[in-house]
Amino acid sequence: MSIIRFDPKRRPYKPRTSGKPDAITPALAVAALVSVCTLGWIAADTFLPGGGQAVVASEMRVQFRMCGSGQRHTCVVDGDTIWLDGMNLRLQAYDTPEPYNDICGGEAEKALAHRASSRLLELLNGNSFTVETFGTDRYDRTLATIRINGTDVGDILISEGLARRWPDGHEFWC
Structure with a gap:
């Protein structure tokens, strides 16, 4: 039997079950917002008469x-x-x-x-x-x-x- 000594500086091991982060980072939130706005602009330009213009x-x-x-x-x-x-x-x-x-x-x-x-x-x-x-x-x-x-x-x-x-x-x- 092996004994592992406690080291207060060592981080505990947390195995990940997936490759996804635990929380949405601010950069990811901004990227998602920009993507949604861009898609909305493209959709309006494509599907609305005149793309919202005359x-x-x-x-x-x-x-x-x-x-x-x-x-x-x-x-x-x-x-x-x-x-x-x-x-x-x-x-x-x-x-x-x-x-x-x-x-x-x-x-x-x-x-x-x-x-x-x-x-x-x-x-x-x-x-x-x-x-x-x-x-x-x-x-x-x-x-x-x-x-x-x-x-x-x-x-x-x-x-x-x-x-x-x-x-x-x-x-x-x-």
Whole structure:
């Protein structure tokens, strides 16, 4: 029988059952976090339309009508909202009065709203245009810019006195 003397400086022997460390080291945690973030960025770039950036459709020409109470597929809701092939688009960077309720301007506001809606319908039906999308708003509408010959339709409506800049423009119809 052999006797092993106790040595206080000697570490006790701990056999490992696997090659894995007992705890996750900070370096391993950082590496895992970087990997997950990179994979998320690649997935967003691959699977989201436009990779989280603006998506521009090729130039198109579509026939619109004014939206009614039925199914909305391709129609003008008001001067800043349309449906295009079943997608609800909120045209961004400008605002028009609401045609269905007067918030502050009474009948004059409603009349201006109908003129803005009619003008948008005329612009869309009379020209080829491009659509650029930018995500969604709080009502789950797709935010978009529509351009005719490179000019934002919102800028056209603003220059004609039918809309205001949004969000910083004054509601002149009030």
